[in-house]
Amino acid sequence: SVLTQPPSASGTPGQRVTISCSGSSDILLSSYVYWYQQFPGAAPKLLIYANDQRPSGVPDRFSGAKSGTSASLDISGLRAEDEATYYCATWDASWGGRGVFGGGTKLTVL
Amino acid sequence: EVQLLESGGGFVQPGGSLRLSCSTSGFTFSNYAMTWVRQAPGQGLEWVSSFSGDGGRTFYADSVQGRFIISRDTSKATLYLQMNSLGAGDTAVYFCAKGRSWESSMRFESWGQGTQVTVSP
Numbered sequence: 603s604v605l606t607q608p609p610s611a612s613g614t615p616g617q618r619v620t621i622s623c624s625g626s627s628d629i630l631l632s633s634y635v636y637w638y639q640q641f642p643g644a645a646p647k648l649l650i651y652a653n654d655q656r657p658s659g660v661p662d663r664f665s666g667a668k669s670g671t672s673a674s675l676d677i678s679g680l681r682a683e684d685e686a687t688y689y690c691a692t693w694d695a696s697w698g699g700r701g702v703f704g705g706g707t708k709l710t711v712l
Numbered sequence: 713e714v715q716l717l718e719s720g721g722g723f724v725q726p727g728g729s730l731r732l733s734c735s736t737s738g739f740t741f742s743n744y745a746m747t748w749v750r751q752a753p754g755q756g757l758e759w760v761s762s763f764s765g766d767g768g769r770t771f772y773a774d775s776v777q778g779r780f781i782i783s784r785d786t787s788k789a790t791l792y793l794q795m796n797s798l799g800a801g802d803t804a805v806y807f808c809a810k811g812r813s814w815e816s817s818m819r820f821e822s823w824g825q826g827t828q829v830t831v832s833p
Contacts, residue, residue: 634817636817636818636819638757638820640757645807645823645824645826646749646757646807646820646823647823648819648820648821651812651819652819657821687756689756689757691759691818692818693816693818698771699762699771699816700759700771700773700774701747701749701759701762701771701773701816701818702759702818703749703757703758703759703818704756705756706756706757
């Protein structure tokens with residue numbers, strides 16, 4: 603995948619968890635990163651846009667960052683209801699334009 | 713309130729065709745980019761195709777280029793995905809998603825509930 607995420611992550615309630623998203627070549631250098639949360643059987647939900655911005659209604663426990671060709675999603679004060687799959691995404695303006703998702707990270711709250 | 717409702721999914725034989733629809737309401741459809749995203753069983757999200765809000769540009773994933781056609785009817789506020797030469801690899805739940813502006817991006821704050829497409833003999 604053009605965007606690489608660890609397949610799994612875990613943490614205990616109250617902990618801080620970081621999910622990484624690494625871009626191949628320079629795909630993330632000049633593109634925004636977005637993060638989505640998805641529960642089984644449901645549509646994805648936007649958590650972070652433009653690298654580090656939260657839509658209204660998203661708790662500030664969720665934060666995003668980007669540096670060079672990598673990005674990360676931090677979840678602080680982990681809660682049981684955060685157990686879900688998280689995807690990073692970006693729009694690749696090269697090659698005529700295309701959307702790209704990372705492979706997803708399944709977060710388990712122990 | 714923004715609403716997106718997909719329809720048109722179902723069972724189709726390999727090599728067959730299917731047209732998905734995404735009926736929308738709650739916003740000025742012609743002003744926004746729209747996108748199809750799919751998810752195969754037990755797999756991650758895959759971007760499929762986008763239609764820019766200015767109507768000028770369409771974009772396709774390599775996996776569907778030449779087989780799928782994205783289009784829209786602004787009078788009906790509906791997005792379509794014509795899927796041809798379907799194969800087992802196209803089996804997935806197909807979501808439509810609304811962009812933030814006319815420009816295609818991966819920022820989707822509104823999604824439909826998805827429609828299942830199953831390609832099987």
